[in-house]
Amino acid sequence: MMMRKFMLLLSVLGILMLCGCGGREIDDVAYVVAIGIDRMDGNYEFTFAIGNPDSINGEGEDPLVFESAVSGDIFTAGDEISARVGQEVNFSHAELLVFSKEIALGGVNTFLDELTRNLDQRPKLIPAVASGSAKETLQGVNSQFEGNPEKYLKKIFEYSASPVSTGIDSRDFLCRTKNINTGTALPKITSDDGTTATSMAVFYGDRMIGEFKDLSSYKLLSGMGEQMNCDVNGLGSMHLNQRVPPNIRVRCEDVPKIDITVILDASVNTRNPDISKDDLYLTAENVLRARMLELLEFTSIDAGVDILGFERYARKNFYTWDDWKEYEWCNRYGIAQFNLEVKLIPQKTGLVKGES
Amino acid sequence: MSYTNVRKIGNKEAIWFLVILFVSKILFADINRYVGQSGTAAYIQTIWCAFLAAVIFIVTATLSGEHDIFQASYLALGNVGMKIVGIIISLMLLLNAGVMMRVYAEIISSIALPDASEFFILVALVIAAAFAAFSGIGTLGAYSFAAGIVLVATLSAILILNIPNYDLSNIYPVLGNGIGSILSGVDGLSVYADVFLVFLMATHFSKGTSAKKAGLRAIIISGVVITATTFLYILTVPYPAATEFSLPILEIAFDVNLDVIFQRAEGLFLFLWIFSGFIVIGAYICFSILSFERSFNLSDRRGVIGVFLLIGLGVAMSMESVSLQRDLYAAFYMAFTAVSYGLPLAVFGIRKLRGR
Numbered sequence: 001m002m003m004r005k006f007m008l009l010l011s012v013l014g015i016l017m018l019c020g021c022g023g024r025e026i027d028d029v030a031y032v033v034a035i036g037i038d039r040m041d042g043n044y045e046f047t048f049a050i051g052n053p054d055s056i057n058g059e060g061e062d063p064l065v066f067e068s069a070v071s072g073d074i075f076t077a078g079d080e081i082s083a084r085v086g087q088e089v090n091f092s093h094a095e096l097l098v099f100s101k102e103i104a105l106g107g108v109n110t111f112l113d114e115l116t117r118n119l120d121q122r123p124k125l126i127p128a129v130a131s132g133s134a135k136e137t138l139q140g141v142n143s144q145f146e147g148n149p150e151k152y153l154k155k156i157f158e159y160s161a162s163p164v165s166t167g168i169d170s171r172d173f174l175c176r177t178k179n180i181n182t183g184t185a186l187p188k189i190t191s192d193d194g195t196t197a198t199s200m201a202v203f204y205g206d207r208m209i210g211e212f213k214d215l216s217s218y219k220l221l222s223g224m225g226e227q228m229n230c231d232v233n234g235l236g237s238m239h240l241n242q243r244v245p246p247n248i249r250v251r252c253e254d255v256p257k258i259d260i261t262v263i264l265d266a267s268v269n270t271r272n273p274d275i276s277k278d279d280l281y282l283t284a285e286n287v288l289r290a291r292m293l294e295l296l297e298f299t300s301i302d303a304g305v306d307i308l309g310f311e312r313y314a315r316k317n318f319y320t321w322d323d324w325k326e327y328e329w330c331n332r333y334g335i336a337q338f339n340l341e342v343k344l345i346p347q348k349t350g351l352v353k354g355e356s
Numbered sequence: 357m358s359y360t361n362v363r364k365i366g367n368k369e370a371i372w373f374l375v376i377l378f379v380s381k382i383l384f385a386d387i388n389r390y391v392g393q394s395g396t397a398a399y400i401q402t403i404w405c406a407f408l409a410a411v412i413f414i415v416t417a418t419l420s421g422e423h424d425i426f427q428a429s430y431l432a433l434g435n436v437g438m439k440i441v442g443i444i445i446s447l448m449l450l451l452n453a454g455v456m457m458r459v460y461a462e463i464i465s466s467i468a469l470p471d472a473s474e475f476f477i478l479v480a481l482v483i484a485a486a487f488a489a490f491s492g493i494g495t496l497g498a499y500s501f502a503a504g505i506v507l508v509a510t511l512s513a514i515l516i517l518n519i520p521n522y523d524l525s526n527i528y529p530v531l532g533n534g535i536g537s538i539l540s541g542v543d544g545l546s547v548y549a550d551v552f553l554v555f556l557m558a559t560h561f562s563k564g565t566s567a568k569k570a571g572l573r574a575i576i577i578s579g580v581v582i583t584a585t586t587f588l589y590i591l592t593v594p595y596p597a598a599t600e601f602s603l604p605i606l607e608i609a610f611d612v613n614l615d616v617i618f619q620r621a622e623g624l625f626l627f628l629w630i631f632s633g634f635i636v637i638g639a640y641i642c643f644s645i646l647s648f649e650r651s652f653n654l655s656d657r658r659g660v661i662g663v664f665l666l667i668g669l670g671v672a673m674s675m676e677s678v679s680l681q682r683d684l685y686a687a688f689y690m691a692f693t694a695v696s697y698g699l700p701l702a703v704f705g706i707r708k709l710r711g712r
Binding site for chain 2: 122171174178179312315316321322323324
């Protein structure tokens with residue numbers, strides 16, 4: 001009995017020895033929080049935004065240090081930078097992956113593939129496209145109100161409620177590149193301020209094929225739980241809240257017919273006295289519908305790529321993959337007909353009734 | 357120390373012992389194989405395979421009567437026949453133990469201990485196997501009762517933590533690659549191949565324990581766990597990209613991200629991996645020795661433990677890399693499956709015929 005107790009105690013004490021940093025201290029590791037990729041003389045220039053532990057949540061120096069290396073792949077560049085800074089570059093805390101527009105147009109599968117293969121790197125990396133150079137875009141990241149740059153990037157790009165997020169992470173992107181029936185929308189961010197998504201980059205497979213300005217319509221149609229304030233043609237403004245995903249039904253006839261109902265909670269922020277509350281709601285519905293239809297027609301007619309993933313609903317009409325492949329959704333999406341309905345549900349709470 | 361003078365195994369212990377052996381297979385690439393064959397209907401294939409395994413097992417168990425495979429082979433084929441059957445089983449399990457040592461060591465080395473020598477990981481596994489071999493099947497069974505529940509609970513924890521990432525539309529088209537692919541995916545039976553071990557255990561069963569009941573219940577419990585895991589993997593990673601990830605459960609663990617509360621579940625996968633590794637390798641070594649002991653009527657199994665462990669380690673070290681020898685491993689796995697189902701069926705069948 002004594003022996004058993006001794007063994008138990010030994011096992012418990014043994015557990016204490018299992019913690020640690022794998023033979024290296026935390027200040028010997030350079031944690032990359034964002035990666036930028038540019039084309040450089042037939043090769044690639046990789047820029048790593050590395051967290052500066054001395055200034056994270058402190059004052060003074062910039063919480064990010066930028067290091068660049070020219071190489072054929074991300075990890076070889078990481079080795080070069082490790083040798084240069086004397087710390088081991090680690091990608092496990094990376095949040096953001098920025099491709100320059102040139103790289104995005106040429107195809108990004110190589111990078112997605114290598115990041116997915118690397119077990120240090122989690123599949124939650126957010127891919128984005130820079131309007132110009134990825135290096136300059138990363139250097140524009142300025143977390144004024146957040147001392148921890150990783151947390152800042154997470155807030156800006158990862159949370160679906162963030163206005164610049166398209167809700168796609170690196171593994172979602174990789175999975176979509178393998179599916180010929182769907183495309184991907186990534187945030188396209190400006191160079192001078194690395195946090196502002198000015199538009200979204202549209203991908204088919206791993207190549208960027210176009211861009212579209214209106215990110216909020218994408219978020220509403222994707223059901224990302226958008227909360228936004230919407231100007232109604234100068235007649236007033238409304239606060240909109242998407243609490244339920246859109247109701248989508250796809251009928252796979254010769255011409256695919258896609259029925260979409262977007263339901264939003266709405267409350268009036270401001271209202272021009274010349275318009276009644278009911279008319280303001282009606283106008284807002286029409287404005288939102290027109291904006292969303294513009295996006296739908298862009299994806300269908302202009303780009304010919306189903307970035308909103310309607311194919312997920314279309315597949316329900318088929319029993320086997322062979323039947324589904326035979327239908328050739330990727331070709332038929334270009335002629336799809338949309339029946340879009342936007343319903344605003346007036347919210348009755350608030351201090352001002354304001355009925356006229 | 358003869359096999360008649362050891363701790364006995366009860367029903368629950370036998371069931372959970374088998375459940376560990378079955379469920380540990382899906383930590384490898386088996387789910388991936390189901391998805392490759394049946395696409396989005398992989399979970400239907402797992403149900404089909406569990407059903408087939410149960411049918412084959414019931415037939416074999418019914419033919420076995422109250423005999424274990426050694427008694428049956430002695431009655432059916434005589435002393436020489438029994439020795440040949442024993443050597444086949446012993447060698448097959450020993451080879452499998454060696455291969456498994458290599459597979460477990462490689463994954464532990466790649467995911468958790470990249471800087472550690474694989475040899476030391478192999479030695480740790482050999483020590484665990486030695487412990488199992490010296491303790492005997494009764495102790496292994498008692499340990500498995502607790503370990504099996506911990507294994508299923510940990511797997512469930514990974515699956516529950518990933519709930520926010522499940523997308524139900526991933527299961528369409530519901531019949532995946534078609535009914536033909538589902539029905540022809542019988543190589544999925546390999547997951548339950550270890551069920552033949554109950555026919556080696558009969559003399560270790562305590563009073564009231566039934567090989568038939570234990571085996572059948574283990575197949576049903578494992579069938580439910582494997583089907584649920586496969587289903588949830590499909591909901592996590594859409595087809596066809598789902599076929600490309602070599603360790604599906606690790607992919608689910610990678611995907612877990614509950615905001616700031618719980619951001620990484622790879623540790624749980626690693627725990628599952630190491631935990632099951634010790635039991636699986638220990639079980640193969642233990643039953644390999646048991647088979648040798650019974651065939652040659654040894655009075656003390658401890659004399660051969662060292663030799664068996666050395667041979668197992670030799671097999672593991674002779675494999676240059678599991679990735680390089682993937683085809684050889686696949687061929688061996690299929691041969692192991694064929695012998696596991698075929699040999700007991702043949703031995704019990706012949707005994708039954710001769711008994712008439």
